[in-house]
Amino acid sequence: QFRRERTKTMQKFIYRLTMCRSKGYIQKQYGKSFWKSFREHSDAVFRQVAAELPDIGDSIFSFNYAYAPSYVAWYRSMRQLGLDAGQADDLMWKMNEKMLLSVPKPFLHMAGKSYLNSFRKKAKQHLQRQGKPGFSEYDWLIDYRDIDANSFEIDIRRCGFITVAKKYGVEGMLPGICSVDYMVSYYMGNGFSRTKTLGDGDECCNCHYELTGKCPLRAPEGMK
Template sequence: MMKLIYNLTMCRSKSYLIKKYGKEFWKDFKATSDKTFAKILPQVPDIGNSIFSFNYEFGPSYIAWYKSFLKLGLTGEEATENIWVMNEKMVTTIPRPFLKATGKTYLNGFRKKAATHVALQEKGKLHPYDWHITYREINQNSFEIDITECGLKKLAHQFDADGLLPGICRMDYLFSNLMGNRFVRSKTLGDGDNCCNCHYDLEGQCEWAPEKGFTDRR
């Protein structure tokens, strides 16, 4: 899955990056990113069959792109904004109606498995790079999780890409917008807070709008 995410996103982002920076930049970016991705992939720990496995699968790609953009002279902010667009182009390969169905399936699956995840966490049986959470069921439409340890944060640190956060944390708003569910959060570990306080509604709306900033909705 990690290779599929990387290759599909690179394919979908080629024209965007060429239009923005030119063909030579794209050529250099692809060569640098391919090399970085191939180098780090064998070193990425396998966290097993976690409820956060899908999130974790994006990590190596994010790190490779971020480090490559920086190596080519872009700022951390520019790198983050490019990764946002690259993610959007990759996800929208799937038609919107299917995206919404996928979103509901993912969130319903998450809430069904959350109790098991917490039980494994309390027994110390999670992989060291897995997420640590508290889970609260609100009603049939809503639930909340507080994340106190984040696998992507640990992975980014392993590969000297700490600057990837908190920018990459904002992807939750993009994905929720595309998948048609409501998402609210005012704290993230990436911003230096004590947790990521996430609220999900299966039915609802979530604004992406990065131009409005991420002060209150981290």
């Protein structure tokens, strides 16, 4: 019960902070009337999705999963209010950037290394959980490989965001939200690359991470 409440608190924090940080930008780009309608529609969808989505337990992807209700709410609202797919992708990207840059860059660099180190330590446990009863259908299925002291790789075979997108009929937000991985790595000072993405129809997301490395702000041409 405590974990469930913690998840709900994180979902609300992500949603509210991002909306607050994005308000001025959205009003400037699309007007105050659009913002008002966007906020009202997003609030309603967020409450519904957050109440319905099951908890995925003590997963290494639980923080990622906490974004799911917000992504559904924002993308559905954007499209309903008349934004085309490209505009919605761009605005989703910008909202993620606004939220991420709420944290000063020196702290982002520390957080990036801490997150990847924690992921490495918990990866083996996640692999063991994958084959056991009770593993959520909304959780991520992965293969994991240690490369060296600075780098590791994961192949994502099933992505929780895709599962959620299909449930709520917002598959159009893929592969746009996948490109956020590059943004996060860029600002956190981590190395990141991949040549395949589930959201673009490939059989996996073949992700290469480096605790200390370089990453472009946006996905290279042809990649998500």
